[in-house]
Amino acid sequence: MTPHLTPQADPAKGAAVKAADRAHVFHSWSAQELIDPLAVAGAEGAYFWDYEGNRYLDFTSGLVYTNIGYQHPKVVAAVQEQAGKMTTFAPAFAIDVRSEAARLIAERTPGDLDKIFFTNGGAEAVENAARMARIHTGRPKIMSAYRSYHGATAAAINLTGDPRRWASDNGSAGVVRFWAPFLYRSPFYAETEAEECARALQHLEDTVAFENPNSIAAIILETVPGTAGIMTPPPGYLAGVREICDRYGIVLVLDEVMAGFGRTGAWFAADHYDVVPDLLTFAKGVNSGYVPLGGVAISSAIAETFAKKPYPGGLTYSGHPLACAAAVATLETMAEERIVEHAAHIGEHVLGPGLRELAERHPSVGEVRGLGVFWALDLVRNQETREPLVPYNATGAANAPMAEFAAACKRSGLWPFVNMNRTHAVPACTVSEAEAKEGLAILDEALSVTDKHVVG
Incomplete structure (x- = not known):
């Protein structure tokens, strides 16, 4: 020591x-x-x-x-330096460190998720992803899995699938739950990963059909569920969900709040499965929580929805300079130190x-x-x-x-x-x-x- x-x-x-x-x-x-x-x-x-x-x-x-x-000394030093330069500033302005943090995040996200909406944490990221999906599609329902956790704010807690939801389960109108794959405790009586994948996808598609596909704005999944048990999805499952979403015009939201930024041995867990969502939520590892920061990475199609129409959401501390400075230093250091x-x-x-x-x-x-x-x-x-x-x-x-x-x-x-x-x-x-x-x-x-x- x-x-x-x-x-x-x-x-x-x-x-x-x-x-x-x-x-x-x-x-x-x-x-x-x-x-x-x-x-x-x-x-x-x-x-x-x-x-x-x-x-x-x-x-x-x-x-x-x-x-x-x-x-980590490089991140601590970056926060100290930013505090001496500009401690805080309102989110409506272009700030160098905020722009750089967004650029570095977009550089690492899969596909065309090149627009970054900053929040203060993961739950707010999920809140805003749900709002974006509903407005983009004009549909009310969002589907989420049992054995999931998406945060403790109003929409996020009702999208959550674990018992922490129960005391707040009064805003679930517009939330439809389904079983995601988990072979060890399979709800589908599967004996192999291939069976679990096929049956889980069939169950999801059946649920979509019975709920009316034209009413479903989004399907949200933790790419690799965290608190619920770190159940890595079987090969082909996330690609199958992506295909279902594409077929019915449903937004795919991957929650990478816990799994993102190196946790799974990749920048994002989605990288392991070669799947690009329409929205990706993040927080936690983006700057290791040195200063609270989260956000939503947004595809070009959803960003276009708000090109001429205002996005009805925002936060006082969105893209806080100290948090963004910590993110820039974290991302640069993670790359430099592999x-x-x-x-x-x-x-x-x-x-x-x-x-x-x-x-x-x-x-x-x-x-x-x-x-x-x-x-x-x-x-x-x-x-x-x-x-x-x-x-x-x-x-x-x-x-x-x-x-x-x-x-x-x-x-x-x-x-x-x-x-x-x-x-x-x-x-x-x-x-x-x-x-x-x-x-x-x-x-x-x-x-x-x-x-x-x-x-x-």
Whole structure:
């Protein structure tokens, strides 16, 4: 461990930070009196540390967004330089750093997605993509998949397919849900990837037909679903969805908020599947969240809709100069340091093989899925029946096995990404081979906890 990564203990300051948090901060997705947030003292690269002197290898990348790692000096310097030059300016003006960020993003997006609408994050990107699709087509409905997450704002939460939607499920008029492919827990009784692909496409086309194709503005998919379980689509599926959209004049929206900017070992996950959407949403890895930024990459056809007709949407901080400066530095640094290629290497040669090796040793691991630095372990009570280790959306005592697993990881210095019956391995794209192997070793030890809950 290099000296600058050595955490210095300061429990008194940590207690003060925690006290102020508990007195004034209202946390998302939480019962406020039942949580105990860790007071974080610092972070660098793939690690962060607390005020007690404990250091953690972050296998969550924050919320899967610090693709370039914490405190990358080139990005920090770019934000500092921009703050000295122009801290902020209204979005209606042409600003050099905003234009350059848009150019660099458009340079990397697939196909003709050359116009960039900036937002403050991923949910706002989905909101605006939905609005663009509805206005462009003049149709009201948008189709989205179960096992998906698209954000927590009004339209985005109703497009979301996981249980976080339920408490806000009062604006779903105009939303039609369908099953996307997932062979390990196939809703189509498929036994091969080819069967799963064909049946999922038939199911989607049948749903389109019964909903009236002329009423459907868009189909939105996470190119590789993230929080829902990192289910890579079978070969041919996304191309088949593209064909259905083309046949019925439906806008294809790919949500790359989590999967984009190197996470899958490509600039965008769509690059793996040779599919070009009409709209592509992004955030997170575009600048590793150093300053909040998201956006929509827009095709020429949809951009033309608003060439002479005003687009009815906007944000006060759209294309904020500090956020755009962070994006420019991030994208340039990722190219210079070949970080996308490094993420692909780590996935192919370290994380993928290492996680599959864990699956061979641990009966609680049902399946390993992923690519790049974007992996999931599906944990089960029985490998033959594939019964999840904990019930769907489990809480309290029902979720104890996963809570025990997470605690074991943290005791050994790994901060895990745990969701339902899964743990995800999603470190920074800059994670070294040694750091990735450190994480695998801790997972190996912690999985002995989940193995105790295996039956049969």
